[in-house]
Amino acid sequence: SRRNMKFTFLIMGLHLISSLTWLIMSLIITHYKQYPPNVSKVYSYFECRRKRGGTQFSEIVFFGLQYLLKKYLSGRVITEEKIQEAKVFYQMHFRQTVFDEEGWRKVLEKYDGRLPIRIKAVPEGKIIPRGNVLFTVENTDPDFFWLTNYIETMLVQMWYPISVATISREFKKILAKHLKATSGSLEGLDFKLHDFGYRGVSSQESAALGGAAHLVNFCSTDTVAGLLMAQRYYGCPMAGFSMPAAEHSTIISWGRSREKEAFESMLDQFPTGPVSVVSDSYDIFKACRHIWGDKLKERVIERSEDSCLIIRPDSGDPAETLIEVIKILEECFGCSLNSQGFKVLPSYLRIIQGDGIDLNSVDEILEKLSDEGWSAENVFFGCGSALLQKLNRDTLNCAFKCSYVEINGKGMDVYKQPVTDPSKGSKRGLLSLRRNSDDFIETVERGVGKPEEDMLVIVFENGSIVQEYTLEEIRKNARLLEDYMAPSQHNQDEPKSLEPHQKHIMNGVH
Numbered sequence: 001s002r003r004n005m006k007f008t009f010l011i012m013g014l015h016l017i018s019s020l021t022w023l024i025m026s027l028i029i030t031h032y033k034q035y036p037p038n039v040s041k042v043y044s045y046f047e048c049r050r051k052r053g054g055t056q057f058s059e060i061v062f063f064g065l066q067y068l069l070k071k072y073l074s075g076r077v078i079t080e081e082k083i084q085e086a087k088v089f090y091q092m093h094f095r096q097t098v099f100d101e102e103g104w105r106k107v108l109e110k111y112d113g114r115l116p117i118r119i120k121a122v123p124e125g126k127i128i129p130r131g132n133v134l135f136t137v138e139n140t141d142p143d144f145f146w147l148t149n150y151i152e153t154m155l156v157q158m159w160y161p162i163s164v165a166t167i168s169r170e171f172k173k174i175l176a177k178h179l180k181a182t183s184g185s186l187e188g189l190d191f192k193l194h195d196f197g198y199r200g201v202s203s204q205e206s207a208a209l210g211g212a213a214h215l216v217n218f219c220s221t222d223t224v225a226g227l228l229m230a231q232r233y234y235g236c237p238m239a240g241f242s243m244p245a246a247e248h249s250t251i252i253s254w255g256r257s258r259e260k261e262a263f264e265s266m267l268d269q270f271p272t273g274p275v276s277v278v279s280d281s282y283d284i285f286k287a288c289r290h291i292w293g294d295k296l297k298e299r300v301i302e303r304s305e306d307s308c309l310i311i312r313p314d315s316g317d318p319a320e321t322l323i324e325v326i327k328i329l330e331e332c333f334g335c336s337l338n339s340q341g342f343k344v345l346p347s348y349l350r351i352i353q354g355d356g357i358d359l360n361s362v363d364e365i366l367e368k369l370s371d372e373g374w375s376a377e378n379v380f381f382g383c384g385s386a387l388l389q390k391l392n393r394d395t396l397n398c399a400f401k402c403s404y405v406e407i408n409g410k411g412m413d414v415y416k417q418p419v420t421d422p423s424k425g426s427k428r429g430l431l432s433l434r435r436n437s438d439d440f441i442e443t444v445e446r447g448v449g450k451p452e453e454d455m456l457v458i459v460f461e462n463g464s465i466v467q468e469y470t471l472e473e474i475r476k477n478a479r480l481l482e483d484y485m486a487p488s489q490h491n492q493d494e495p496k497s498l499e500p501h502q503k504h505i506m507n508g509v510h
């Protein structure tokens with residue numbers, strides 16, 4: 001019934017969002033009056049700006065646009081009722097008449113409420129070096145030049161699924177490196193990082209987007225909202241898996257003197273399949289030595305690889321606690337050596353560390369484990385906040401900027417270049433993305449890119465989604481290649497000084 005309750009809240013959360021009037025989702029309400037006279041096209045783009053000298057997150061995973069398009073932008077999104085509601089709303093909000101009622105009515109009359117906009121984007125799941133164009137937006141009818149940036153607020157929110165998918169994939173690189181080094185294979189990699197973040201995110205919609213973004217890289221989650229998003233918006237019937245897991249309430253409600261009974265009950269209730277039992281309610285070390293390793297030892301040994309007991313420490317220094325726990329388990333249950341000469345607990349016994357996990361600690365823990373001779377096979381990780389919430393739009397410096405306009409039928413490249421921060425400069429002109437002859441992915445500016453080389457695909461035009469991706473395709477695009485297990489050279493170096501004829505190729509470095 002707790003599951004059911006979660007489900008009910010989820011539906012309520014999503015409902016609240018969809019009942020909000022679409023027209024009230026923008027701050028850009030007065031901009032239509034601010035462009036120069038006779039503008040007929042506004043062309044803007046999204047990128048994760050590259051920071052000079054920054055080395056973290058040098059490549060990003062593009063994910064999440066399809067949800068925004070399906071949910072908010074496709075079909076007949078403008079109606080007379082919405083126009084009336086927005087008119088009243090903004091009259092109250094600005095205390096003057098600034099809402100462009102006439103402009104919106106024209107969308108209704110000319111296009112039956114469908115948006116005359118074209119969006120070109122990198123295929124979802126693609127790995128793109130930071131600092132490149134990821135999608136572009138333009139109006140397809142000169143009357144609606146003001147629409148391009150009207151939808152900015154919504155589109156810039158793409159920072160969130162992109163950042164989560166990118167961070168989740170960085171976890172995967174670290175896990176792959178250690179797993180390969182200490183076991184000789186990548187078996188089980190997709191289950192190494194479990195998403196514990198549902199309760200730690202700011203809203204149901206964030207949970208859905210962030211949870212789905214993690215599922216681009218892994219198959220292990222408790223964030224049910226993400227599974228629903230993968231199902232409803234990315235065509236995946238069941239994108240992730242979980243197991244019965246104890247939490248402190250289900251252990252301590254037995255009373256301090258009956259922790260053994262609480263543990264035993266977990267084994268009774270879930271005799272087959274993996275089961276995870278949080279074991280630090282009182283003393284994790286005593287629990288491992290005296291309960292798991294002694295009183296319930298026979299019950300644990302009875303279990304199989306497919307039904308293993310996964311012990312969960314949940315406090316203390318993650319690396320130190322984990323190493324002490326694994327040593328106690330070795331004393332009680334023994335261990336064997338794998339093909340790489342690293343120690344592995346019996347296959348019916350594993351550990352999951354879900355406390356204090358982030359990109360740094362996971363690397364440190366696995367480093368220390370391998371220093372002590374232990375394979376990464378012995379542990380799973382769970383991550384909440386560091387995966388879904390401890391990030392913001394600056395984590396990847398996400399921005400949406402105008403780079404080209406047409407005035408009186410004449411095109412003009414535009415840009416910003418603030419003297420106070422060159423890294424906030426923007427790209428110029430019509431943009432395309434290509435893989436050059438050195439296999440580097442780069443943005444070609446000023447409209448000189450060849451259409452046949454362009455990696456950007458039209459995904460949305462005049463109210464219709466024209467290209468869709470399934471989670472399966474996205475996962476394939478985001479796959480970890482073997483080269484990532486060694487430090488990658490890919491697009492990490494600043495480009496060598498450019499020949500004059502290459503000056504339009506900026507690759508995010510200005």
Ligand SMILES: *[C@@H]1O[C@H](CO)[C@@H](O)[C@H](O)[C@H]1NC(C)=O
Pocket residue numbers: 037038408
């Ligand atoms: C705008 O276009 C109109 C009609 O073509 C023209 O008469 C007018 O001079 C233009 N205004 C500006 C400021 O370019």
Ligand SMILES: *[C@@H]1O[C@H](CO)[C@@H](O)[C@H](O)[C@H]1NC(C)=O
Pocket residue numbers: 116140141461462
């Ligand atoms: C979208 O609308 C514009 C303006 O009406 C039109 O020129 C263009 O051909 C349309 N695109 C498609 C794919 O129908």
